[in-house]
Every structure is written in C-alpha cells, then in structure tokens.
Amino acid sequence: MDEQKKCLRCGGSNMVAGSFQSTGLVYFKPKGAKVLTVHTSGVSVRALTCIDCGHVELEADPAKVKSLMK
Numbered sequence: 001m002d003e004q005k006k007c008l009r010c011g012g013s014n015m016v017a018g019s020f021q022s023t024g025l026v027y028f029k030p031k032g033a034k035v036l037t038v039h040t041s042g043v044s045v046r047a048l049t050c051i052d053c054g055h056v057e058l059e060a061d062p063a064k065v066k067s068l069m070k
C-alpha cells in the first residue's frame, strides 16, 4: 500500500499489509450480485493488521463492488 493508513482502533500507524485467507484468497460477494462465476463476481479482499493492538482491517475495491450490483 502506498498511502499511510492509521489503525481505526488505536490510531497507530504501524499497519502491515497482507491477505485474508482460508485455503485460498477470500472474496467479498455483494448481496444480490449478478450471477457470474466466483472469478468475476468476487471482489478480492485486502487486509491490514495493526502490529500495536492487533486490529485487522479488511478492504475491498468499491468500484468493483458497485460494478457487480444490479
């Protein structure tokens, strides 16, 4: 991530970027999304963790989510 993100819980700036995984990448699927395959209807989820307090923040691309909504 290029921008400096602050922790939403403690306000610290020691955020570490990573992925939020199960046995593979995890995708966000908007409710009522167009019926497509998971590869096209899922929005990849990025994760940031604060190494001061442990807060995990998830982030999805809002433009991709909007494009999938009916």
Ligand SMILES: [Zn+2]
Residues within 6 Å of the ligand: 007, 008, 009, 010, 011, 012, 050, 051, 052, 053, 054, 055
């Ligand atoms: Zn924190």
